[in-house]
Amino acid sequence: MKLKRTLLATSVLTVATAGIVGAESHGGMADSMTLVSWGGAYQSSQHNAYVEPYLAANPGVSAIWDESSNEAVAKLRAMNEAGNVTWDLVDVVASDAMRLCDEGLAMEIDPEADLAAAPDGTSAEDDFGDLLVNDCFIPQIVYSTTFGYRTDLVGDTPPTDICAVFDLENYPGKRSLEKRPINNMEWALLCDGVAKEEVYNVLETDEGQAQALAKLDTIKDQVVWWSAGADTPQLLADGEVIMGSTYNGRLFSLIEEQDQPVAMLWDAQVFDLDGWIIPAGLPADRLARVKDFLKFATDTQRLADQAKYISYGPARASSAPLVGKHAELGIEMAPHMPTDPANAKNTFLYNYEFWADYRDDLDAKFQTWLAK
Amino acid sequence: MSDATTADTAKNPSRPEAVLAADGTPLKKSLNRALRRQKIRALMLIAPLLLFVLISFVAPIGDMLFRSVENQIVSETLPRTVVALKEWDEASGEPPSEQVYQALYRDMFISVERKEHTRVGQRLNYETTGISSLFRKSGRKMDDIAEPYEDLILDVDKGWKTPERWATLYDSAGTSLPAFTSAYEAFVETMTEDGKDPATTKPWEMFYSELYDDIATGDAAGYNGPLSAELAAVTNAVQGFAAPSFADAFTEIEEDWADHEVWGTIKVYAPRFTPGYFLTSIDMQLGPDGIEAQPEEKQIYITLFKRTLIMSLVITGSCILLGYPVAWLLANLPMRVSNLLMILVLLPFWTSLLVRTSAWKVLLQQQGVINDLLVWIGLISDEGRLVMINNATGTIIAMTHILLPFMILPLYSVMQTIPPTYLRAAKSLGATNWTAFWRVYFPQSVPGIGAGSILVFILSIGYYITPEIVGGTKGVFISNRIAYHISSSLNWGLAAALGSILLAVVLLLYWAYDKIVGIDNVKLG
Numbered sequence: 079m080k081l082k083r084t085l086l087a088t089s090v091l092t093v094a095t096a097g098i099v100g101a102e103s104h105g106g107m108a109d110s111m112t113l114v115s116w117g118g119a120y121q122s123s124q125h126n127a128y129v130e131p132y133l134a135a136n137p138g139v140s141a142i143w144d145e146s147s148n149e150a151v152a153k154l155r156a157m158n159e160a161g162n163v164t165w166d167l168v169d170v171v172a173s174d175a176m177r178l179c180d181e182g183l184a185m186e187i188d189p190e191a192d193l194a195a196a197p198d199g200t201s202a203e204d205d206f207g208d209l210l211v212n213d214c215f216i217p218q219i220v221y222s223t224t225f226g227y228r229t230d231l232v233g234d235t236p237p238t239d240i241c242a243v244f245d246l247e248n249y250p251g252k253r254s255l256e257k258r259p260i261n262n263m264e265w266a267l268l269c270d271g272v273a274k275e276e277v278y279n280v281l282e283t284d285e286g287q288a289q290a291l292a293k294l295d296t297i298k299d300q301v302v303w304w305s306a307g308a309d310t311p312q313l314l315a316d317g318e319v320i321m322g323s324t325y326n327g328r329l330f331s332l333i334e335e336q337d338q339p340v341a342m343l344w345d346a347q348v349f350d351l352d353g354w355i356i357p358a359g360l361p362a363d364r365l366a367r368v369k370d371f372l373k374f375a376t377d378t379q380r381l382a383d384q385a386k387y388i389s390y391g392p393a394r395a396s397s398a399p400l401v402g403k404h405a406e407l408g409i410e411m412a413p414h415m416p417t418d419p420a421n422a423k424n425t426f427l428y429n430y431e432f433w434a435d436y437r438d439d440l441d442a443k444f445q446t447w448l449a450k
Numbered sequence: 451m452s453d454a455t456t457a458d459t460a461k462n463p464s465r466p467e468a469v470l471a472a473d474g475t476p477l478k479k480s481l482n483r484a485l486r487r488q489k490i491r492a493l494m495l496i497a498p499l500l501l502f503v504l505i506s507f508v509a510p511i512g513d514m515l516f517r518s519v520e521n522q523i524v525s526e527t528l529p530r531t532v533v534a535l536k537e538w539d540e541a542s543g544e545p546p547s548e549q550v551y552q553a554l555y556r557d558m559f560i561s562v563e564r565k566e567h568t569r570v571g572q573r574l575n576y577e578t579t580g581i582s583s584l585f586r587k588s589g590r591k592m593d594d595i596a597e598p599y600e601d602l603i604l605d606v607d608k609g610w611k612t613p614e615r616w617a618t619l620y621d622s623a624g625t626s627l628p629a630f631t632s633a634y635e636a637f638v639e640t641m642t643e644d645g646k647d648p649a650t651t652k653p654w655e656m657f658y659s660e661l662y663d664d665i666a667t668g669d670a671a672g673y674n675g676p677l678s679a680e681l682a683a684v685t686n687a688v689q690g691f692a693a694p695s696f697a698d699a700f701t702e703i704e705e706d707w708a709d710h711e712v713w714g715t716i717k718v719y720a721p722r723f724t725p726g727y728f729l730t731s732i733d734m735q736l737g738p739d740g741i742e743a744q745p746e747e748k749q750i751y752i753t754l755f756k757r758t759l760i761m762s763l764v765i766t767g768s769c770i771l772l773g774y775p776v777a778w779l780l781a782n783l784p785m786r787v788s789n790l791l792m793i794l795v796l797l798p799f800w801t802s803l804l805v806r807t808s809a810w811k812v813l814l815q816q817q818g819v820i821n822d823l824l825v826w827i828g829l830i831s832d833e834g835r836l837v838m839i840n841n842a843t844g845t846i847i848a849m850t851h852i853l854l855p856f857m858i859l860p861l862y863s864v865m866q867t868i869p870p871t872y873l874r875a876a877k878s879l880g881a882t883n884w885t886a887f888w889r890v891y892f893p894q895s896v897p898g899i900g901a902g903s904i905l906v907f908i909l910s911i912g913y914y915i916t917p918e919i920v921g922g923t924k925g926v927f928i929s930n931r932i933a934y935h936i937s938s939s940l941n942w943g944l945a946a947a948l949g950s951i952l953l954a955v956v957l958l959l960y961w962a963y964d965k966i967v968g969i970d971n972v973k974l975g
Binding site: 148149151152155177179180181182252257288302303305316317318431434435436437438439441442443445446447448449 | 565566568569571572575576579580581582583586747748749750753754757815816817818840918922923924926931934936937938939940941
């Protein structure tokens, strides 16, 4: 009992002292922050583009990375229930940000106050434009889910059309698709004669869902289903599949960094966003630090810098002209961006509202269909 | 001990109870005390572990499993609506009455301020697709519903904009303004939680509609405190005001609010505890007309449970077949050779699970090592490469390999205790090799098979990562769905229900095993 009390007193004292020291040295800001991201090349692009410069400009501040983004929603919910949120800034895809916002686990932000304006004075709200899809979400990059194909295994006429995926006659061989309904259902409908703007209206109905699954049925035997972003690049490199969907950055490194005989099929690429959320309920000093970092990390130059390390498009309009060459390979990055006009001739924007509603229902149907 | 007692009794035949310990206390008492002390010491020694297990294992698992029936969120977020809906009959096919919509408005307004409405929307979306966005979109429009009342009252007197006035009104309302009082109390609670001062924070738009309601129902007539004159002015204005209908206001925001199916879902999932998650786990659902089967295109869990059980049995079986000879060799070869063999068994056991699973991918895939070899030998053609991964075969091969040590080690430790002389004795009495093995050796190794099987079966039934990587579509287990619901869909209630069923199945099988084979026959060493 006595020991417990002593321990408690000591820890309270320590916390209080730390708080006072922190307040004195950094104007009320905590001197360490925990950032959550995906690990791998993407996380290092963030580290190089804005975490390192920020730490250099703010000596005495430290940043800790936690590679938990793929479980961020579940972990954040668990932390929130335990009343001890240890994360300060979390990198998630937009649909997860939406769920976190819906659950009250992410803090709403005010783009005008919390984000930096563009160098030409355009407000942050206009600079991000439509990409601010949710009140809690600060987008960093636009990435796309698209197909790569083996140039040596597809014959003399390389595919240019998304429907090549469903064309077993001209492109025989296995293809890899993600083991979830999102994107696959849309592509199936597009190749089953549904107009692009009608896709989600059709997908809302039971008949439309059956139609999409029926189209997928035609290639089901030839599909390898992936669940990790690294699967398709590996399958392509091994020649297990002749084409497969994955994130465009993964294909970039397969083609440019690992020099594999693979090319991009940009047609009907699905744009999606990745960005930051601030967990709800941070103490004032940590919140102040994280807001300070966030303003810096999402400004025009920093987002453009990130494109030096990875082929994802910056989420700010004003960053696009500043995108330069790859930091190591020295090649121009602009033509590898999903947002480049040559690549973005036919694109598809992920419908967040639709999937927030239909995800559970369609997933149950999709998994049942898979298990058949 | 007994000698001493007898001797003692012999000395004092009249008072046998007077056996004393060295310190003079009765021996029995002293012995008891010593034993108790020993027990307490033993308990203290295991206390850290016991507490650790209770706090870090039993309590969280219990809490998690409890979620499979928990459903307080609906009645806590929409308390008024849930009560008002009791009167409504889903079978009528009609949307509910105006009172229900008014109750919904009150609940929604408060939960939007508390940022809880989207949570309940998500909960209900598990049951009826579309409710999530219905709640999210409607949440933004609650101020619009309050607007006519706000305009009405502010047109009379701009003074109602100030927080002080509402605070004064609340302080002297007594029971005369029930609707407003209830709203203001929710306001104070929310502000206190947010660390704001209700006396200086911008009042909720809801106050206007609630004050209007109190005036319109005549309750406000009983009010006699300060601000009576101001209230009278508002009462005057209310006379000629045609209040818009809440039902219309909601249907204008989202048509689905007129859909009786949405209301049916809210009503069915209003109770604090629900069997809904368990029903979903067995491909049933809780509809307005009671329990019914899921539509066929959504029936998946029974299939997965069956598959998990069957494949776990197959894996256990192949572990026995492969493990038994290895364990026999380990137990019977000379020490030097068997030690080397033991290292070969243990080495993969110490290697990372992910590495071993990924290695199987390289070996088994169509352009993989085994297929290449078979094509090179000419056993199969290049077009006819075998599909050995991303299906049930892949899962069985990889999991058998991974779980094999769990079979070999208990088998080995049991076989080591079987004296080789028994076999020799059997043979010298005329048994053939087979009879000697089957009638003498094998029965003695059964406890090892039992222990190994239980270990392998229970481990494989809850396996997740290997089926996920090599299982494709036909080789995934129920645990993959549990993981999906925990980390992706966030439907923890369903995950908990699936987990509880899995736990129950394991306990049931364990019980059956105990009945048939007897758990005393299990030996781990």
